[in-house]
Amino acid sequence: MEELARSIYEGLLRHTSLHYLKTMTNSKYIQDFCKLLQCNTISNGGDFATFHKVLREVFPLVHARLQKVDLSLVAGERDYTNVLLFKWEGANHDKPLVLMAHQDVVPVDEAHWDYPPFDATVVDDKVYARGAIDCKNTLFCTMMAVEELLANGELPPQDVYLSYSPNEEISGTGTQIVRDYFVSSGITPFLVVDEGGALMKADGEFIKKDLLMVGATEKGYADVKFIAKGDGGHASKPPYNTPIARIAKFVNYCENHHVFKPRCTKIARQMLYKMGDAFPFGLKLVSKTIGLTGGLVASIASGKLAGRKGAMIFKTTMAFTTTGGGKVSNAIPDEAYVTANIRFLQGDTSEKCFAKLTKLASKFDLEMQVIKFREASPVVDVNGEGYKLFESVAKQVYPQAVIAPFLMFAGTDCRHLQPIAKHAIRCTPILMTFSQLDAMHGNNENLTYTALDKCIEFFKNLIQANK
Numbered sequence: 001m002e003e004l005a006r007s008i009y010e011g012l013l014r015h016t017s018l019h020y021l022k023t024m025t026n027s028k029y030i031q032d033f034c035k036l037l038q039c040n041t042i043s044n045g046g047d048f049a050t051f052h053k054v055l056r057e058v059f060p061l062v063h064a065r066l067q068k069v070d071l072s073l074v075a076g077e078r079d080y081t082n083v084l085l086f087k088w089e090g091a092n093h094d095k096p097l098v099l100m101a102h103q104d105v106v107p108v109d110e111a112h113w114d115y116p117p118f119d120a121t122v123v124d125d126k127v128y129a130r131g132a133i134d135c136k137n138t139l140f141c142t143m144m145a146v147e148e149l150l151a152n153g154e155l156p157p158q159d160v161y162l163s164y165s166p167n168e169e170i171s172g173t174g175t176q177i178v179r180d181y182f183v184s185s186g187i188t189p190f191l192v193v194d195e196g197g198a199l200m201k202a203d204g205e206f207i208k209k210d211l212l213m214v215g216a217t218e219k220g221y222a223d224v225k226f227i228a229k230g231d232g233g234h235a236s237k238p239p240y241n242t243p244i245a246r247i248a249k250f251v252n253y254c255e256n257h258h259v260f261k262p263r264c265t266k267i268a269r270q271m272l273y274k275m276g277d278a279f280p281f282g283l284k285l286v287s288k289t290i291g292l293t294g295g296l297v298a299s300i301a302s303g304k305l306a307g308r309k310g311a312m313i314f315k316t317t318m319a320f321t322t323t324g325g326g327k328v329s330n331a332i333p334d335e336a337y338v339t340a341n342i343r344f345l346q347g348d349t350s351e352k353c354f355a356k357l358t359k360l361a362s363k364f365d366l367e368m369q370v371i372k373f374r375e376a377s378p379v380v381d382v383n384g385e386g387y388k389l390f391e392s393v394a395k396q397v398y399p400q401a402v403i404a405p406f407l408m409f410a411g412t413d414c415r416h417l418q419p420i421a422k423h424a425i426r427c428t429p430i431l432m433t434f435s436q437l438d439a440m441h442g443n444n445e446n447l448t449y450t451a452l453d454k455c456i457e458f459f460k461n462l463i464q465a466n467k
């Protein structure tokens with residue numbers, strides 16, 4: 001009987017106005033989402049005024065009922081004009097929730113796109129546009145969650161802030177201005193949620209179940225330059241150990257040795273153990289015994305035989321990125337250089353790593369210059385109140401998913417608010433495939449737009465659950 005009822009209901013969905021209504025629900029979001037995607041908000045030179053006009057049209061209640069925080073007093077010399085910070089006052093004020101995203105997007109190489117990157121072309125269930133997954137999806141879902149709660153006449157149990165920087169992709173000061181506002185106003189966010197991990201769709205190979213990757217920390221970052229100096233001279237009389245030769249030996253040494261030792265950190269263990277529930281049998285076995293075998297797994301996965309594929313999880317990595325030296329082909333340069341991009345593992349401080357590198361560089365008669373750096377961020381307590389709240393809401397909305405903490409290799413603006421917040425999480429719980437994730441910052445960035453519904457539901461539930 002139940003079968004019959006279900007098939008009749010499904011038949012109705014397919015063939016009658018109920019189906020029409022269902023399609024309308026999705027198309028309501030996709031039309032509005034496209035309006036955001038159609039604005040070019042490339043960090044430098046994007047049209048943020050038009051973007052803000054579109055936001056006012058799509059989210060009228062957010063703009064009418066929330067306080068747009070005046071940042072002029074804390075900005076100082078910094079440009080705050082396009083930074084958006086909204087405050088929705090709740091019934092209580094002791095556990096402020098901050099939902100973050102960024103408005104800007106990275107530039108596009110239009111020749112390599114199948115569709116114009118700012119047209120927001122819908123093909124089947126996907127929308128193709130720059131910003132579709134990084135991260136106008138986050139901005140859209142957080143704002144729509146508030147818009148819909150307002151339309152329902154809801155009052156949040158706690159204060160809610162929406163914080164949207166216009167310059168995250170160029171390491172701009174947008175979120176630092178927001179941080180200064182919180183500090184000067186004596187506000188301690190209880191939980192900050194920013195972009196980061198996502199809900200990865202089971203692909204049947206690497207993961208057997210949908211996997212929600214909850215960003216619990218991010219690696220540190222440094223750009224370092226190594227310089228070799230010499231006397232130059234004519235190429236017909238080459239001396240031994242020229243600047244370029246020393247640079248080459250140094251790069252070769254780093255390529256073949258672990259300059260920074262691999263190890264299995266606590267967060268790597270927690271991440272792999274939990275992820276094991278989504279992995280196929282062999283990988284699951286490795287994950288579930290990681291407590292005993294962590295050190296061994298770290299060194300194998302970071303080694304040459306494994307193509308260093310696991311190095312990003314288990315060690316501070318160093319990649320050589322730019323190099324230069326001579327200007328003409330018949331003269332030995334008196335200087336050559338190589339730059340390295342370093343990602344610090346949790347527990348490896350910049351001080352410790354730079355000391356090691358300076359010593360190593362001097363063995364090859366190289367000087368070292370630090371161009372810029374930031375430390376690895378602290379790790380969120382996965383048994384703490386903030387993580388548990390996020391996890392419990394995610395479980396309600398995505399009961400089928402395995403939920404695991406995640407060590408992020410890339411940077412987010414969350415690092416600016418984490419030091420002043422009790423808990424900070426880097427995750428937008430929206431369904432995407434690995435190939436969609438690969439298109440981030442690349443060509444043909446796209447999102448399966450039906451995934452917006454659940455993500456909006458998640459943020460609505462999170463706001464209501466934060467009591």
Ligand SMILES: [Zn+2]
Nearest residue numbers: 102134135195
């Ligand atoms: Zn982003």
